[in-house]
Amino acid sequence: MFPLTQRTVPLYQKEGQLCRHTSQITSIHPLSCLPEDARALFKPPPDSTSYVLTTPSTIFHAQGGGQPSDTGIIKSKDATFHVHQVRKNEPALLHMGVFDGGNARFQDGEEVEQSINVEKRRLHSRIHTAGHVIGLAINVLVREARLPSNIVDGKASHYPGSAFVEFLGLIPGTAKADIQAKVDELVSQDLDVKIHFWTEAKARTDCTGVLESFKSDEDGVRVVEIGDVGSYPCGGTHVLNLSECGKVVVRGVKRQKGVSKVSYEVQDT
Template identity: 60%
Template sequence: MADQRTDPVYHREGQMYAHNTTLSSIAPLSSLPASTQPLFKPPPDTTKTPYILTSPSTIFHAQGGGQPSDVGTITLTSPTPDGNDPKFTVHQVRKVDASAAILHLGTFAPEEPRFTDAEVGLEVKQAVDVPTRVLHSRLHTAGHVLGLAIHLLSRAGEAGLPRDLRDGKASHYPGAAFVENIGLIPGDAKARIQDKVDELVAQDLGVAIHFWTGEEAGTKCISGLDGAAVGEGDEVRVVDIGGLGSYPCGGTHVACLKELGRVVVRGIKRQKGISKVSYEVVDA
């Protein structure tokens, strides 16, 4: 298994859905350390052996930061020496160690290849499943827009929100998306939060990705350096919503807020000083 760092192309090119690269390693999931294997969910077809593929670069978003991984396929761009050209279906992508390769879990079809050292270095085409990527990007950006709306209302002292609210955890999974705030948001603030979210989306603000120094990100970002502070070298990757608010983030995003459709605030739950605001995205 290759241990070199994988270049996360999706950090810079969030709307790239196909990418040519090479294979760095191919190995059965069972070859990973026993402590690592449980991090992966078994593929749907239990009759096939799950494998891990690595490449020098990838467009597949690795699960993390509250966002699920991409799914898709990896195919050879030229025949193997033995003429066996299976398609690899990517079911899950993880980055177990920040300094290690990004691991693509999946299965081969129509049959498992006969692996030799010749496979390493072969050219392959990565293709993410576009509808899945777009949905994940919409949900992730929508979570930041919801957090920004709450932040703006809180700092303005509107809707009964305390001024000292602070960002907490977040999930951007389909059907289970929420943002948390440390502090209590009253239940009757839901309508005002929805209005603020609608207002921001209606402005069709641009969504920009920046790479800032840790000092700059800590100063400019709403949550400071808390959260998914993912960097390249000594830089921190940041998502900026129309210049109104920035967050350290390693996820994928839409290019502008009109691509979100409508962000629906579903409910507010409060427990032990934490407010959880759930949401979803629907077509406008």
Template identity: 40%
Template structure:
């Protein structure tokens, strides 16, 4: 036993711990013209607007694009000075724990001072939309496993981008199961089941998660290299249904997701792609 408090992984990435916070006070740590950040980080942003800056803070509620989920947008402002409009957020590749907020100052020249207290506010409606589509993707994948428990489906990539979302599996989902999987997904959705975020070690991840556990050791090694020695990884659980390793934002309950519709099941080179929409 130790008296030391347990390490919380990535405490500065507030969205990982509480996705319900939409406004947050933070402190400016850097404000850099876009053209002055490392080229490897510049490559994360396609065609940034002229006069763009990269802003970093001590902590953030802005979700950076990743895991199939689009980034948050919003504002970061000093009430007495100017407002920074955030159009895209990415995790730095040169320092992965650093969250880069890309944006512009539409109404004034940049006037934030070093260590300025800044109010962050994300577009809450957009966050809710992204969370709905992301949670729906996990529900749909779990429904596919429930309907075809003996098919040996292995979870693959996923995109939760509204309008072009899909979940992929290694294995075959015959088209005739489309309506049964869709019905099961909606059954799970309307049951008003809780959606939990957990921090688990690798053993628990493998024990509890339906899939997606390939590469967990690499993920841990990366975290250690970035100074996170907790040995914990993040997972999402649809209570009583199943869990996946996941870094995204979710709705607190499945009944908020809405109706899930399977658009198409496509097969190519042993991969089954289930495209879906949420209404």
């Protein structure tokens, strides 16, 4: 039986700048051998034999919280495994990918080196942090009475090319320029981006925006805080300061059924 009960420590939660890591292989199986519910988590590449492996700890961010998973390579002295997707199957994190040609494979317990695609991680981190900057900018405009007082943070997606932040309440389309100006102001201050682990009570009272459900574990609630402007519960990866985001561009504001969607992108400067 595929061991889905052994916890994988997500090192990226506390060491988001770590791009290489040595671990052991806990298990490795062809994707086709997984239980149906676990197989359904993946979209394997065509015309190849995909495997899923687990490790006691990983630097590969698993898809979730609106952020795509990392990709990269896991290598031993004899084999190279290309990680295509990483998914959560609590408490395990599953790495799906393919081996280079040949018959070399990993063995259970074998020591391997994990290496993430640094450029892709950097882009995902920039986009994710930028989404929080937009959320904070809109909250500041609400406090300044430049946006309606009933605007409340909602869900978000931080995928390249389709990133957005949603809010309950109607943001006027004419507010786009004000939102962009406030975002530019925050980014220009090059505020620090810090990760904390708070109690659930502190997160609910002190965070700028809190959805009804968020994850809390033995470390508490993971929170990203941007300067002294505000904070959000968040499990994603982030830059260390706002200048690393580059130019954060508000692309548009759409309103439908009482929900406002603010789309955005990041650009190199």
